[in-house]
């Protein structure tokens with residue numbers, strides 16, 4: 570028996586210049602694909618970074634949670 574499971578693979582791009590380091594996107598991703606960087610941006614905030622593109626389903630939870638519209642989600 571075969572299962573036809575259509576899981577769309579996605580990716581995100583984080584605009585580090587807009588990131589305020591709130592970590593809401595880290596909590597929002599069900600697959601743990603976002604972590605905080607040790608680097609800081611021009612505001613002095615540690616920024617979010619995408620750590621593993623292979624499991625991203627483009628669910629957009631991270632983008633919806635970001636109060637600074639810093640995350641774009643692509644399929």
Ligand code: SF4
Pocket residue numbers: 579580581597598599600601602603624625626627628629630631632642
């Ligand atoms: S789109 Fe969904 S799976 Fe992909 S990084 Fe954002 S929350 Fe995680």
Ligand code: SF4
Pocket residue numbers: 583587588589590591592593594595616617634635636637638639640
């Ligand atoms: S939710 Fe937005 S502002 Fe907050 S850490 Fe993630 S990318 Fe940065």
